[in-house]
Amino acid sequence: MGRSHRQGVTPVAGGNGGHYVRARGRGAIGSALALQARGYGFESRRLHRRSEAVSRSRETASRSRSFLAGVLAGNSLPHVASAVTARRHLTPIAGRDSGAVINGVWASLNLAGACLLLRSTSNSGERRWTADLLAFEAGVTTMATWMLGSEAWLRTNSRG
Numbered sequence: 820m821g822r823s824h825r826q827g828v829t830p831v832a833g834g835n836g837g838h839y840v841r842a843r844g845r846g847a848i849g850s851a852l853a854l855q856a857r858g859y860g861f862e863s864r865r866l867h868r869r870s871e872a873v874s875r876s877r878e879t880a881s882r883s884r885s886f887l888a889g890v891l892a893g894n895s896l897p898h899v900a901s902a903v904t905a906r907r908h909l910t911p912i913a914g915r916d917s918g919a920v921i922n923g924v925w926a927s928l929n930l931a932g933a934c935l936l937l938r939s940t941s942n943s944g945e946r947r948w949t950a951d952l953l954a955f956e957a958g959v960t961t962m963a964t965w966m967l968g969s970e971a972w973l974r975t976n977s978r979g
Contacts, residue, residue: 878950881940885951888936889958891929897966897976898926908976915976 901908902923910917910925917925940951969975 881949881951882954884936884940885954886958886961888933888940889955889960890962891933891936891958892955893959893962893966895926895929895933898922898929902926 898908898910899922900906901917902919905919907916907918908922909915910921912925913921937955970977
């Protein structure tokens, strides 16, 4: 019989140099636990790396949703102001001459979208803001910068 078939000796899988570990009276599960306890956690390392990648992917998706929610929330404010003051303001629904009602509808759609996106980022059970708050604020700032530039240089909605 070869060395791996001796009673109580278990070969270590995972390419760690052919180490053998004595697993007195243990089955395969006990042997794997003994290996992990001794630092040969070949499966746990692989699973840990995979779970870290999934966690990073979820964080990235959450940050993206928070950023987009910030853009939508930031976009809603000029439309709310236009609806309240009964001024004309460009919307994708009715073009440049969108009145107060259309601006109110467009602002509501933007706010509803922002709320839905933000709600989807709060599923973690975390009660305090994470980096999602920074992503949300970056979205608001990006939209505000765009609106400032478009009004200052292109005069999209204003005159004079």
